[in-house]
Amino acid sequence: MSSILSAENITVEFGGLVAVNDVSFDIPEKGIVSLIGPNGAGKTTFFNILTGLYKPTSGHVMYDGSEITALTPHKIASAGVARTFQNIRLFGSMTAEENVMVAMHSHLKASLSATILGLPSQRREEKAAREEARALLEFVGIGKTANEFARNLSYGDQRRLEVARALALRPKVLLLDEPTAGMNPQESAVFVEFVHRIRDEKGISILLIEHDMAVVMKVSERITVLDRGEKIAEGTPAEIKSNPRVIEAYLGKGVGAGH
Amino acid sequence: MAISLKRKNKKQKNPASARQWAISLTVISIGIWAFFTYLFDKTPDAVQSWFQVWMPPSTINESLVWVICALGLNIVVGYAGLLDLGFVAFWAFGGYAAGWFMSGFFNQVNIHFGSMSAKTIPGIHLSFWLVMIIAALIAGFFGIIIGAPTLRLKSDYLALVTLGFGEIIPQVFTNGENIGGFNLSNGTKGISPVDAIGVFGKRLGPFDLGWKFLIYFFLAACMVFVSLRIRGGRLGRAWLAIREDELAASMMGVPLMRTKLTAYAVGAFSGGIGGAVYATHVNGIFAERFNFSISIILLAMVVLGGMGNVWGVIIGALLMAWINATGLPAIGDTFNNTFHTEINFPSYNFLLFGGILVLMMLFKRDGLLPEARLKMISHENDDEASNTGGH
Numbered sequence: 041m042s043s044i045l046s047a048e049n050i051t052v053e054f055g056g057l058v059a060v061n062d063v064s065f066d067i068p069e070k071g072i073v074s075l076i077g078p079n080g081a082g083k084t085t086f087f088n089i090l091t092g093l094y095k096p097t098s099g100h101v102m103y104d105g106s107e108i109t110a111l112t113p114h115k116i117a118s119a120g121v122a123r124t125f126q127n128i129r130l131f132g133s134m135t136a137e138e139n140v141m142v143a144m145h146s147h148l149k150a151s152l153s154a155t156i157l158g159l160p161s162q163r164r165e166e167k168a169a170r171e172e173a174r175a176l177l178e179f180v181g182i183g184k185t186a187n188e189f190a191r192n193l194s195y196g197d198q199r200r201l202e203v204a205r206a207l208a209l210r211p212k213v214l215l216l217d218e219p220t221a222g223m224n225p226q227e228s229a230v231f232v233e234f235v236h237r238i239r240d241e242k243g244i245s246i247l248l249i250e251h252d253m254a255v256v257m258k259v260s261e262r263i264t265v266l267d268r269g270e271k272i273a274e275g276t277p278a279e280i281k282s283n284p285r286v287i288e289a290y291l292g293k294g295v296g297a298g299h
Numbered sequence: 300m301a302i303s304l305k306r307k308n309k310k311q312k313n314p315a316s317a318r319q320w321a322i323s324l325t326v327i328s329i330g331i332w333a334f335f336t337y338l339f340d341k342t343p344d345a346v347q348s349w350f351q352v353w354m355p356p357s358t359i360n361e362s363l364v365w366v367i368c369a370l371g372l373n374i375v376v377g378y379a380g381l382l383d384l385g386f387v388a389f390w391a392f393g394g395y396a397a398g399w400f401m402s403g404f405f406n407q408v409n410i411h412f413g414s415m416s417a418k419t420i421p422g423i424h425l426s427f428w429l430v431m432i433i434a435a436l437i438a439g440f441f442g443i444i445i446g447a448p449t450l451r452l453k454s455d456y457l458a459l460v461t462l463g464f465g466e467i468i469p470q471v472f473t474n475g476e477n478i479g480g481f482n483l484s485n486g487t488k489g490i491s492p493v494d495a496i497g498v499f500g501k502r503l504g505p506f507d508l509g510w511k512f513l514i515y516f517f518l519a520a521c522m523v524f525v526s527l528r529i530r531g532g533r534l535g536r537a538w539l540a541i542r543e544d545e546l547a548a549s550m551m552g553v554p555l556m557r558t559k560l561t562a563y564a565v566g567a568f569s570g571g572i573g574g575a576v577y578a579t580h581v582n583g584i585f586a587e588r589f590n591f592s593i594s595i596i597l598l599a600m601v602v603l604g605g606m607g608n609v610w611g612v613i614i615g616a617l618l619m620a621w622i623n624a625t626g627l628p629a630i631g632d633t634f635n636n637t638f639h640t641e642i643n644f645p646s647y648n649f650l651l652f653g654g655i656l657v658l659m660m661l662f663k664r665d666g667l668l669p670e671a672r673l674k675m676i677s678h679e680n681d682d683e684a685s686n687t688g689g690h
Contacts, residue, residue, distance in 0.1 A: 091550060118552040125550075131543040134536070141533075142540040146552035148533045152561065155532035156525050166532065209552055 044069045044245045045090065045121065045213045050099035052085055052269075059085045060096075061269040067213055067245050072235060074248045074256045076280075077266035078289060083249045084126065086266065087217055090247075091123050092116040104212060118146035122211035124202040126218045126249075132191035136182065136201050139190050140173040143208035173208065179241075180204040180234075195222060203234075207242065214238065216248045220255050228252055232259045257281070265289065321520075328516040331359070336509030352629050354621075356508040357580075362620035363515035364577045369600040369616035370522040370609065371569025376598065377607035377670075378535060379562035380542030381450070382458040385465020386597050388445075389438040389567040391472055391589040393574020396434035398490035398584040400425045415497035427496040427579065431518075434575035435568045441468075442567025443560060450559045462594075469589040484586060491583025505582050515576060519613075522569055526609045529565070538562055592649070596623065599656055605666030614668055623648065 043066040052060040060082040067073055075083050088094045090101060092113040101109045108116050117123075122143075131139050148169060150162040177183045180200040185193055190201060199219060206214055216235075220228045232255055238244055250256045256263060257277045265273040265280060267289040273280055280286055335356045339347065350356075368390060375383045398404055401414060403422030411418050413426030425433070449460040476486030484490070495502040496514060503510050529535045537558045540548040549555050578584050596619060604615020631644025659666070 093546075093550075112554075113549045114552050114554045117550055123550055125547065129544050129547040131540045131547065133543060134539055138536055138539075142536050142548065142553065143551040145533055145537050150533055152529070152534060152565075155534060156528045158528060162532065169533075205551060 042069050043067055044104060045247075046102045047086070047090065048100045048102065050086065050089055050096045050101070052082075052089060052094060053097045059269050060089070060266075062099075063266065063269075063271045065264055065271070067247050068262075070239060070243055070245055071261050072239055072246045072248070072259055073262045073264065074250055074260040075264050075266060076250060076253075076256055080268070081266040082269040083266055084217065085269075087123070087215055087249060090215060091121060114146070117209055120209065120212040121215065122206035122209040122213070123215040124199075124206050124217055124219060126221065128195075128198050128202055130190040130198055130201060130205070133189055135187050136177060136190055136193065136204075137170065137173045137186040139201060139205050140176055140208045141169055143205045144169050144172065147210065173204075176204040176207050177201075179207070196227060199223075203238070207238070207244075211244060213245045213247065216246065216250075218249055218251060220250065220252050225254070228255050229258075231255070235259050324520060328513060328520075332509045332513045332516075335512065352632070353625065355625060356512065358621060358625040360508055360512050360515055360580055361577075361624055362617045363512070363519045364573055364580055365597070365600065365620040366519045366613050366616040367515075367522050367576060368570055368573035369597050369604075369612050370519070370526055371566045371573060372597045373601050373607065373609065373612045374526060374529070374538075374569070375562050375566035376601050377612065378530065378542065379538040379559060380454075381559060381562060382454055383461045383563075383566070384458050384594050384598065385461035385463070385468075386566070386570055387589050387591065387593040388465045388468035389442060389570025390574040390577065390593060391469050391586075392438040392441055392567075393434040393571035393576075394578045394584045394589070395472060395484060395490070395574075396437050396571065397430055397493055397575040397578035398484070399423060400430045400433055401427060401494040402490055402492065404485065404490045413497075414494055415500075415502045416494045424494055427494070427498075427575075431572055431575045435571040438571025438574065439564045439568040442564045442570075446560045446563035447556075450556060450563065462591075465591060465594050469586060472589065473586040484584075487586055489583055489585035491585070493578050493582055493584070496579055503579075511580065515580075518572065518576060522572075523609055523613070525569075530609075534558070534561060596652070599652055603655065603659055603666055605669040608666070608668055608670035611666050611668030611670070615666065618667075619652070622651070627651065 045067040047063065047065045050060055050063050050065075051058065063082075063086065065075075065086070075086065077083055085094065089096050092108065092111055092115070096109065099109070100107055103116070103119060103121060108119065108121075111119070131142060134142070148165055150159075150165050154162040174183065174186055177186055180203050182193070182197045182200050182204070185197060185201075190198065193201060203214075203216075203219075219235075220231050223231060235246060235248070236259070239246055248256070248259065250259075260277055263273075263275065263277055263280045264271060265283075265286050272285045272289060273283045275283070339350070368386065371389070372383060372386050375381050375386075400423050402424075403420050405423050406421040408423060409421045410423045410425075412424070413429060414424035416424045445461075445464050449457055452460060472484040473487060475484035476482050476488075495504050496511065497503070498510065498514065501507075501510065503514075537548065537553045540551065540553055541555065541558060545555060548558075581588075600615040600619050601612050602615075603619060604613065605611025627648060628645050631642065634644065635641060
């Protein structure tokens, strides 16, 4: 299976602290994979490496056949690696529609002068962008909120808006950082469906960081487990469930041994 | 009222209402122009003296210069959220561009292009409109030069660097009469006079205030138009996104450096235009006028009016420019005459401005005419319930 985004032997050190140690990881094309691990395992650090926010001390990140390790975050994003944030980071005082349209920035071509003059090409482009934004809001199920300020949306709608905004980058890979945090089990179940829809209808590969094991086991095709910056296991949900090292990492040694 | 309605409907802005606005503004400007050009001399003396004391035409014109510059600063501070304490530098560049290219300052050469001054006068005499563009380009260029290394800094540090920049440039001009033997700026003596603006075959001398008003008004209207257009487009959205959350913006494919730099350049560009216009207004360029207080007053205009909202900034600029040039002396004179005191009111200018700013920050943080979205931010801690109170 060919991979769309792969990290090769990533190591990150902050000062003397090794946050991620020699981790390799693949996101297969049109796959849904998860990254799990106890708190402080280095999941979010790893995420930030993939999106260019941190640079690894050593190792490479390959995307769609080319290396993106040294690129700036906005270039990686424009190339098609989109993400959402663990603690929602919307543009609160912009409308839902504007939030989505911000992410289209790199796809829109209108120059400053074309914008000032309101050339027909710029108007057409804006109109198309607006329609695309509306369609994305519909897709994530919050079409009615297009003209509302992002900060006035309900928590669940804000999460959906973040996904819509990320999708506006027309990504090939979508990284979701704890997307079900703060959701109840029903909402989480709906979300699992939603992740499958994104993959099936948009053909986007998805990587999740997730704490909710029910969600992880239901949604993922493959799971990678990090613990203290190291990869300790990788496999299908069934394999991970029965992996003694994973159980040990999550529940401690005594319980693992007693099993 | 009409203004606030328009702002709220911006999303579904129909072209008719924008056109109505343009028409009514044109009518107002032509009305003011006609009044001062043709009717003013025929009005009773009492009316004339009232206007000379409370609303002299030169103050109206100067206010428009402030509006042009304040709208430029609004792009940097209000839209992109970059605190700039040195905007006077761009104003100075614009002013000196007018001094270089439309006066007899460089009297070694004799270049005339589109200017209405006599061909025999040496110096570089270009058309005002051309000079304005050159001034804007020079200021914009220096905006980029200064912005490129400094915009990587976070807000407070950026503010300090711009503060330094705003001090350095006027100092260079003040001491620029002998830079390796080259007279750049004529030092403290300044460059005066500046060529008259030529428009429709008419030379606008120092007393053609009505015609100058029309030109300044046209330029200010252009700035409003440009501000609103950019705001509604892809770049305006990117600026707002950066103001809201830089990190998230970059993760959504917005190139931070380039976008901030554009804000800086567009702001500097309008500062340059404002500088050139100011030079024609005061009929010269004088280094000592380009001081720190101009940067601060401009910033105060933006904050007072309502950061990010073009209409608010215009009101702030008009109001403060009027107080600065006419209002305070006039109020002072009236007060002194009524109560037979001898208080020097204009010297309390900055006390008043400072007081106004403090009061504004205490009671009306979002300015006189706040942008709808900013209003929300500055009140978000006041009343959480208001957020859930429907739309």
